[in-house]
Amino acid sequence: MASKLNPWRSLRSLAVRTRPSQPYHHAQSTIRAALPTGRRGLTNDTSIRSPPDGADLPPPSSAKESLPYIEPFADNFLNAEALAALEKAASGEDALSLSVEGLKYGMPTPPAKHEQLQDRHHPVIHQVTRMLMRDGKLSAAQQHLSFILNYLRTSPPPKVSPLRPLLPGSPPPHQLPLNPLLYLTLAIDSVAPVVRIRSLKGIASGGQNLDIPVPIDSRARRRMAIQWVLDIVTKKRSTGSGRKQFAARFGAEIVAVIEGRSAAWDRRQIIHKAATASRANLVHPALLSGKRKPRSKL
The missing domain is CATH 1.10.455.10 (Ribosomal protein S7/S5)
Incomplete structure (x- = not known):
């Protein structure tokens, strides 16, 4: 449950997953560590895969010129949800209301100051x-x-x-x-x-x-x-x-x-x-x- 003093706790689970910006000439372990979500099926990106073992990597000079531009964020539903939450929070909306969207029937309305507990029933x-x-x-x-x-x-x-x-x-x-x-x-x-x-x-x-x-x-x-x-x-x-x-x-x-x-x-x-x-x-x-x-x- 998000805290009123620190509403950004509700966005802790909405972590933005980025794509690797390094070219293929970097260490193979760095590339494999940057793509753990692709093996779990959390991203629909199929263009970036780790090279097979024993494959020859391109030289650094030719890789920089031939690789296209890679957007910084992977296109998956987790990143889309996280970015939408960040935009709402940046626009001044209540960060606590972001968790209501995940409920099936919504949060119950709390009683007002002039209402009593027994008035919640018909x-x-x-x-x-x-x-x-x-x-x-x-x-x-x-x-x-x-x-x-x-x-x-x-x-x-x-x-x-x-x-x-x-x-x-x-x-x-x-x-x-x-x-x-x-x-x-x-x-x-x-x-x-x-x-x-x-x-x-x-x-x-x-x-x-x-x-x-x-x-x-x-x-x-x-x-x-x-x-x-x-x-x-x-x-x-x-x-x-x-x-x-x-x-x-x-x-x-x-x-x-x-x-x-x-x-x-x-x-x-x-x-x-x-x-x-x-x-x-x-x-x-x-x-x-x-x-x-x-x-x-x-």
Whole structure:
């Protein structure tokens, strides 16, 4: 790894290999020592070879006149990479960025000063992991979530029910196993309720409670949907044994949510029906008089 104090350490391996500029009348050992890369196949130069043993070398005077001009650098891919790196460094670019070109997927982006370490994950991954955690065992919850995503990735494409459609703009069902995170997010956001029922105590006539619908934010919506799925999963029986049984049951319930077979859709329908029936309470005289104002989370 290159040092910030000495960025030229990243160019240590990019050594420029030169061709011999001496004529053939010099010592034969000097010529053989200057061409070790040609025998290893690191250069495509075939014009310069060591003379065979016992061959007569040309005289010095005639060699200087007959030999053509030889460029100082051998034309191979190592020299081309080294020269390109030197040109970039000479132009003022960061020498540390030269090593990124050799990576397959590039270097990860380091977090900024205002970002924290737990923000490196997707919000759905972070929230589901915290809700799966029991007794403070975060590593066990992360392992469960890894098994759940692997179950969604290896499951066959689901069959979406037209009676319970998913969110508008969702990808085709046959593409969901290719992205298990999108698979999980789409299932949670589709079954999550849009509103919740808030009960105002003693505000109606005769000291009765008044139920009004209140919109909720996306994090609270996802929390309710994840809790519904967890309640259903904990009541199911495992079909086998092993540490992957909980992940298999949770993944199967996510597939059931996408296909419209999960009981979480019924709980969502109950809340929406109650919210539709209590819409008239929003114009109740007790609310309009200013005695009690409902608080909503947008």
